Structure formats: C-alpha cells, structure tokens
Amino acid sequence: MILTVWVVAGPAGCGKSTVAEVTSKKLNAPYVEGDSLHTPQNIRKMAANVPLTDEDREPWLESIIPTCVETSKVTPESSGIHHCVVTCSALKRKYRDTIRQTARYQRDHRGVSVDVRFLFLTADEDTLIERVHKRQNHYMKDSMVFTQLKIMELPSVSEQIDSVIINVTGKSQEEVAASVYKAIDELKSV
Ligand SMILES: Nc1ncnc2c1ncn2[C@@H]1O[C@H](COP(=O)(O)OP(=O)(O)O)[C@@H](O)[C@H]1O
Numbered sequence: 001m002i003l004t005v006w007v008v009a010g011p012a013g014c015g016k017s018t019v020a021e022v023t024s025k026k027l028n029a030p031y032v033e034g035d036s037l038h039t040p041q042n043i044r045k046m047a048a049n050v051p052l053t054d055e056d057r058e059p060w061l062e063s064i065i066p067t068c069v070e071t072s073k074v075t076p077e078s079s080g081i082h083h084c085v086v087t088c089s090a091l092k093r094k095y096r097d098t099i100r101q102t103a104r105y106q107r108d109h110r111g112v113s114v115d116v117r118f119l120f121l122t123a124d125e126d127t128l129i130e131r132v133h134k135r136q137n138h139y140m141k142d143s144m145v146f147t148q149l150k151i152m153e154l155p156s157v158s159e160q161i162d163s164v165i166i167n168v169t170g171k172s173q174e175e176v177a178a179s180v181y182k183a184i185d186e187l188k189s190v
C-alpha cells in the first residue's frame, strides 16, 4: 500500500484551495485544508498581522501528514494506491523537509508508506495582493503576502524529484488545471 500526499503549496492567494479541489477531483482523493490545522493561537497571530515564527509553524507542519493518513483511513493492512490532497504554504525548504520527515516517520514507525509530492504554485506580487484582497472571511491580511514573499524559497533543483513549480501569473483556472494535470503525471512516474 502506498499513500501519496499531494501538498499544494505557495503563498497566500496563489490558488492553493482552488488547485486542491481540482486535484482532489482528478485523483478521486480526499482534500484536507491545511489552514484548518492551525492552533487558535496561530490564527490569532496571523489575523493580527503578525507573521508566524518557525516555532509556531512546527506543530502545524508536523500535523500535515498524520492528518492525511487519518483522513485517508489507510492502515498497514490496506492495499493498493491511495491519494490525499492537502494545502500548506510550505514556503521554505526546511518546512518541506519537515513534511518529508514526518512521511518517513509514518513508514518507519507506523508501517504506512507515504510518498510526498509538492505542487508549488507561485505568482507575482501584484497578482497575489489582488487575489488575497478579494478573499472573503479569511484571517490572512493582504500585507502578509510581503512577509511571505520575503521568506519564500522556491523548490530547488535538488527537490525536483518530488516537486514541480507552477507559475500561475496570468493563467486562467483552466490553464492552471492543465499545468497541474501535467505536473501530476510527471510526479506520479518518479
Ligand atoms: N487562475 C486563477 N485566476 C484568477 N483567479 C483565481 C485563479 N485561481 C484562484 N483564483 C481566485 O483567487 C482567490 C484566491 O484563491 P485560493 O484558491 O483561495 O488561493 P489560496 O488558497 O492559495 O489562498 C480566490 O478568490 C480564487 O477564486
């Protein structure tokens, strides 16, 4: 049994939730909204325009894979290939490495084989600001985009084994979906 977790990553407004829905339909897989895994303290901080520290992010990042395993209802006895989709900004290499590490932990200590794949969405600053501004009922303010872009590290060449970068600037939702399907095919075969 293998569970592939598709992490739809990138800064606020890049289209994570939109792409996660498309990916979840394409793979007939459950979809976990990563923002729902934050502690109330983290949400209060972000709503007050205070960027999270790495210490704040750690328990959140560590909860991503276990939540996907639980949501997918896979156990060491399950058979076949399973998929789960989750949104998580995962802006820095070390955040993605934490997610990769928690996947290895599932295999080594829980007997559940988890592969992680990152669909990393990026867009120019103006696009992100405009989209976050339009988002309703969300705790993130548009100014948080600036701090996110400051710390963001696009997946490096050495991460190409499990990650694809998709620049969504100027692309319609249909064009983004087409790029996502292509990336899924590429990453399925590694
Ligand atoms: N390709 C696109 N072109 C234009 N608007 C988009 C596109 N993808 C998403 N949006 C819109 O941008 C806003 C942010 O998208 P969302 O999926 O919530 O991003 P995120 O989850 O990364 O914050 C939403 O209003 C959404 O409808």
Ligand SMILES: O=C(O)[C@H](O)[C@@H](O)[C@H](O)[C@H](O)COP(=O)(O)O
Binding pocket: 010, 011, 012, 013, 016, 035, 038, 051, 052, 057, 088, 089, 090, 091, 140, 148
């Ligand atoms: O779409 C968004 O509103 C953001 O991407 C949001 O998901 C936020 O990024 C995280 O909740 C954690 O914050 P960091 O990106 O600072 O780790």
